[in-house]
Amino acid sequence: MNEQQEDYIVEVKDVSMRFNLSKEKVDNLKEYVVKFLKRQLLFDEFYALRKVSFSVRRGEPFAIIGENGCGKSTLLKVISGIFYPTQGSVDVRGSVAPLIELGAGFDMDLTARENIFLNGAVLGYDTAFMEQKFQEIMDFAELWDFVDVPVKNFSSGMVARLGFSIATVVVPDILIVDEILSVGDFMFQQKCERKMQEMIDQGATLIFVSHSSEQVKRLCKKAVWLKHGVVQMIGDAAEVSDAYVHDMETGGHGLVQQSEADAKRDEEEAAPAPETKAPRRTFPFLTLLRAAAIAMIVWDHLGPFRNPQWLPGRLVENMINRPLGIIQSFGALGVILFFLSSGFLLAHGGGRGSRFTYAAKRVLKIYPPLLLSFASFFVVQRLLSFITGAPNYWSQFTPRQWLFGGTLLNYLFGEPDVINGTTWYLFPTLLFYFLGFLFYSWLHEKPRTAVFALEAVLAACYGAFTALNLPLALGEVARMSWYLVFPVFGMLLYYLWSGQMGFPSFLLLGSVNYLLMIKGISMFNPDYYESLPYAVSFAYAFLLFSIALLLNDRIKSFRAVGYLAKISYSVYVTHMTYGSLLLTLLAPRLGFTVSFILTVLSAFVIAAVHYQAAEKPVSRFLRRNFES
Amino acid sequence: MGRKPLNEMKTQFLKWKKYKTLLMRLVQRDLKVKYRRSVLGYLWSLLNPLLMMVVMSVVFSYMFRFDIPNYPIYLITGQIMFTFFSESTNMAMGSIIGNVSLIKKVYVPKYIFPISRVLSSFVTLLFSLAAVVVVMLATRTPVTPVILLFPLPLAYVLVFSMGMGLILSVFAVYFRDMTHLYGVMTTAWMYLTPIFYPIESIPESVQPFIRLNPLFLFIDCFREIVLYGRVPTLQNTAASCAWCLVVMAVGIWLFRKRQANFILHI
Numbered sequence: 001m002n003e004q005q006e007d008y009i010v011e012v013k014d015v016s017m018r019f020n021l022s023k024e025k026v027d028n029l030k031e032y033v034v035k036f037l038k039r040q041l042l043f044d045e046f047y048a049l050r051k052v053s054f055s056v057r058r059g060e061p062f063a064i065i066g067e068n069g070c071g072k073s074t075l076l077k078v079i080s081g082i083f084y085p086t087q088g089s090v091d092v093r094g095s096v097a098p099l100i101e102l103g104a105g106f107d108m109d110l111t112a113r114e115n116i117f118l119n120g121a122v123l124g125y126d127t128a129f130m131e132q133k134f135q136e137i138m139d140f141a142e143l144w145d146f147v148d149v150p151v152k153n154f155s156s157g158m159v160a161r162l163g164f165s166i167a168t169v170v171v172p173d174i175l176i177v178d179e180i181l182s183v184g185d186f187m188f189q190q191k192c193e194r195k196m197q198e199m200i201d202q203g204a205t206l207i208f209v210s211h212s213s214e215q216v217k218r219l220c221k222k223a224v225w226l227k228h229g230v231v232q233m234i235g236d237a238a239e240v241s242d243a244y245v246h247d248m249e250t251g252g253h254g255l256v257q258q259s260e261a262d263a264k265r266d267e268e269e270a271a272p273a274p275e276t277k278a279p280r281r282t283f284p285f286l287t288l289l290r291a292a293a294i295a296m297i298v299w300d301h302l303g304p305f306r307n308p309q310w311l312p313g314r315l316v317e318n319m320i321n322r323p324l325g326i327i328q329s330f331g332a333l334g335v336i337l338f339f340l341s342s343g344f345l346l347a348h349g350g351g352r353g354s355r356f357t358y359a360a361k362r363v364l365k366i367y368p369p370l371l372l373s374f375a376s377f378f379v380v381q382r383l384l385s386f387i388t389g390a391p392n393y394w395s396q397f398t399p400r401q402w403l404f405g406g407t408l409l410n411y412l413f414g415e416p417d418v419i420n421g422t423t424w425y426l427f428p429t430l431l432f433y434f435l436g437f438l439f440y441s442w443l444h445e446k447p448r449t450a451v452f453a454l455e456a457v458l459a460a461c462y463g464a465f466t467a468l469n470l471p472l473a474l475g476e477v478a479r480m481s482w483y484l485v486f487p488v489f490g491m492l493l494y495y496l497w498s499g500q501m502g503f504p505s506f507l508l509l510g511s512v513n514y515l516l517m518i519k520g521i522s523m524f525n526p527d528y529y530e531s532l533p534y535a536v537s538f539a540y541a542f543l544l545f546s547i548a549l550l551l552n553d554r555i556k557s558f559r560a561v562g563y564l565a566k567i568s569y570s571v572y573v574t575h576m577t578y579g580s581l582l583l584t585l586l587a588p589r590l591g592f593t594v595s596f597i598l599t600v601l602s603a604f605v606i607a608a609v610h611y612q613a614a615e616k617p618v619s620r621f622l623r624r625n626f627e628s
Numbered sequence: 629m630g631r632k633p634l635n636e637m638k639t640q641f642l643k644w645k646k647y648k649t650l651l652m653r654l655v656q657r658d659l660k661v662k663y664r665r666s667v668l669g670y671l672w673s674l675l676n677p678l679l680m681m682v683v684m685s686v687v688f689s690y691m692f693r694f695d696i697p698n699y700p701i702y703l704i705t706g707q708i709m710f711t712f713f714s715e716s717t718n719m720a721m722g723s724i725i726g727n728v729s730l731i732k733k734v735y736v737p738k739y740i741f742p743i744s745r746v747l748s749s750f751v752t753l754l755f756s757l758a759a760v761v762v763v764m765l766a767t768r769t770p771v772t773p774v775i776l777l778f779p780l781p782l783a784y785v786l787v788f789s790m791g792m793g794l795i796l797s798v799f800a801v802y803f804r805d806m807t808h809l810y811g812v813m814t815t816a817w818m819y820l821t822p823i824f825y826p827i828e829s830i831p832e833s834v835q836p837f838i839r840l841n842p843l844f845l846f847i848d849c850f851r852e853i854v855l856y857g858r859v860p861t862l863q864n865t866a867a868s869c870a871w872c873l874v875v876m877a878v879g880i881w882l883f884r885k886r887q888a889n890f891i892l893h894i
Contacts, residue, residue, distance in 0.1 A: 019892060082732065082891065084888040084889075084891075096735075105730045107657060107661075114657075114660075117653060118650075118653045118654075121647070121649040121652075121654075122650055122730065122734055122736055123734070124646040124650070127649055127652075467863065467866060468840075468867060469839070469863075471837045471839075471840065
């Protein structure tokens with residue numbers, strides 16, 4: 001069996017070759033952008049070869065026949081390694097001397113002598129060897145009179161002679177010959193054919209392309225007949241070329257026809273299409289966690305954070321948070337839950353489809369709601385201060401601060417977000433998505449590499465922050481980078497859960513990530529190390545997340561919870577500004593408890609309105625354009 | 629699965645061995661074609677930076693004055709490094725497109741083309757070093773043993789340019805506008821690199837950005853060694869090595885990923 005296989009010198013298996021003929025017409029800019037993002041610009045396809053398979057036995061001259069444009073030359077180029085097949089594989093066991101286009105690789109400005117050495121090098125022969133063979137090549141080409149003349153002054157026949165002499169200087173295992181013998185004068189053609197016969201006698205296997213059945217019958221034993229890139233017949237050279245001639249005489253319908261549809265279907269079965277979707281899975285546990293997280297954050301920001309003396313807040317603080325070491329009245333816990341779920345979802349959906357689509361989606365999900373929340377609040381607080389006639393907290397900020405806050409640019413300039421106060425979370429999130437964009441193709445196929453690369457980037461950020469005197473923007477990126485350990489934990493959990501990563505890798509990469517977290521906390525936020533232990537909140541969030549993940553199939557989501565999770569991002573970007581404004585208005589009049597309840601309720605209503613105005617149209621746009 | 633990378637490395641090595649003659653030939657050809665029919669030939673590699681340095685030091689010594697001791701050396705060190713970078717990357721960018729006829733007809737490892745272009749520019753850079761020596765002698769620059777470290781910055785800029793060359797050659801295939809855009813980019817890059825002005829003359833707030841500019845790092849290293857006779861700092865070394873590694877890694881990765889489809893786009 002093994003010997004049998006060794007006997008084949010060329011094996012072509014299921015080779016298809018696809019070319020993009022021309023760019024599709026695109027009418028408008030929006031379509032162009034969408035098509036670009038989806039990587040569909042190059043669309044007009046043409047198959048030069050379709051599922052071609054055959055084998056060539058060692059020492060058995062083989063012919064490829066067919067009319068012009070049937071894919072013969074493409075096939076030769078695939079065999080000689082110039083084209084990579086779109087599908088299928090080619091096994092070549094031995095050296096190849098392609099006599100495809102003689103004189104390819106000549107530099108017209110150089111002389112014949114220089115070109116012999118250059119072309120020899122193109123074929124992979126070293127200088128010493130070429131010096132040895134120089135005499136022989138020139139003798140065969142009969143061009144001694146022109147040895148130091150630039151090749152541009154040669155006639156095409158002379159170029160072909162020189163090319164042939166160089167290409168045949170070594171007896172190769174496989175000799176690939178396209179219809180070249182029509183070049184040069186009759187004498188030289190005879191000489192070439194003799195030389196080829198000589199090489200075949202010395203053990204070279206000939207692969208010969210022609211549409212002349214005479215030549216094929218004379219030189220070859222086996223043959224394949226191609227038509228429109230599809231194999232019509234494989235077998236004895238005489239039989240195949242007779243069938244070919246017969247077919248030509250009777251109108252050229254061919255024997256085998258493969259319709260476009262068949263080919264398409266075959267192709268889809270053979271290889272997974274590039275745009276495969278992530279398996280549709282729902283994660284009710286994420287819905288629950290997102291709702292819980294946003295509730296925690298709102299509780300923190302509008303409750304105990306605003307009024308530390310508030311009785312219900314104090315109770316929760318004294319009974320739960322303080323003894324359990326939960327910081328920021330659940331605020332940090334909520335944010336970490338968000339981070340974990342971002343990482344989890346990226347690991348789940350990432351790596352499939354185009355990375356540009358992914359990037360566009362992420363940017364469109366983050367920015368419009370953010371911009372809208374700043375714009376609407378700007379108007380509302382201006383109106384309010386106009387009506388009441390008194391300036392409020394937000395009157396002090398400059399247009400630049402509003403603009404920078406709404407676009408997150410303030411972080412690049414090392415300024416805190418004074419207007420909203422919660423947008424800091426978006427900066428590491430964007431950074432995370434950006435790295436996800438960079439390592440996109442690994443997310444699905446090489447989870448370990450992806451996680452490792454992310455951790456390496458974090459380590460590099462830490463290192464650069466300590467060792468180099470980073471300019472402002474980069475310094476800020478490095479300073480915020482440590483928050484990325486949280487989404488990375490989310491990714492690790494997904495990979496472990498889905499079985500894409502074994503437990504040892506999870507443990508190893510997880511430990512590295514843990515160390516990065518601790519190092520990040522102590523380096524960038526020393527407060528969070530001991531007096532406000534962030535890692536404790538992380539531990540709770542991690543446990544909560546893991547337990548919820550394990551219970552995923554048993555979790556039933558209520559509609560209200562589902563809706564809260566859906567608008568959670570809008571709640572996040574609006575609750576702080578509107579909530580603070582309402583609280584300062586209501587609390588002196590109604591007492592804190594009543595105004596807290598009213599404020600929270602209105603915050604949800606305001607967020608719902610923002611959701612309708614920004615997030616919903618965006619997701620509809622995304623669904624229409626990217627998910628068909 | 630475990631054996632695959634090793635096999636891959638072995639075939640890559642064999643391929644490299646087979647085609648290293650070609651690499652050398654291509655470098656030779658570039659040099660030959662570059663100076664073909666010029667009377668002074670290779671001498672131009674030495675004369676060019678010298679003459680440029682003379683012009684620029686006249687301009688910047690009389691018209692715009694910078695307070696830099698030993699200005700000619702300061703200028704020529706920066707200038708030959710930057711010229712090498714811009715020339716080699718520019719040539720590497722066109723290398724895939726320019727060798728269509730070969731790539732379409734014979735199998736040759738494609739990275740050979742950008743790499744050979746960078747190497748042939750590097751040979752020119754080595755010739756230009758003679759110009760530095762001439763200027764050093766003329767200005768009586770003190771020579772210290774530290775000068776033996778001079779190959780270090782040259783190695784940086786070589787590796788960096790190779791990486792950039794690989795990246796650009798891929799870009800040029802898929803995004804032809806790059807060839808036009810890159811000229812503008814290198815000009816901007818040149819002005820953002822302290823070649824003929826001292827870094828201190830830039831506003832304090834922008835300086836940290838300029839200090840991350842890889843070419844400034846390399847040039848600074850070269851000047852420290854040649855002009856000031858000081859061993860380059862650890863910071864400079866770390867940052868330079870990081871740039872080289874990252875750009876080279878990205879270049880190799882991008883090139884390997886994209887090379888199979890070159891032929892469909894050129």
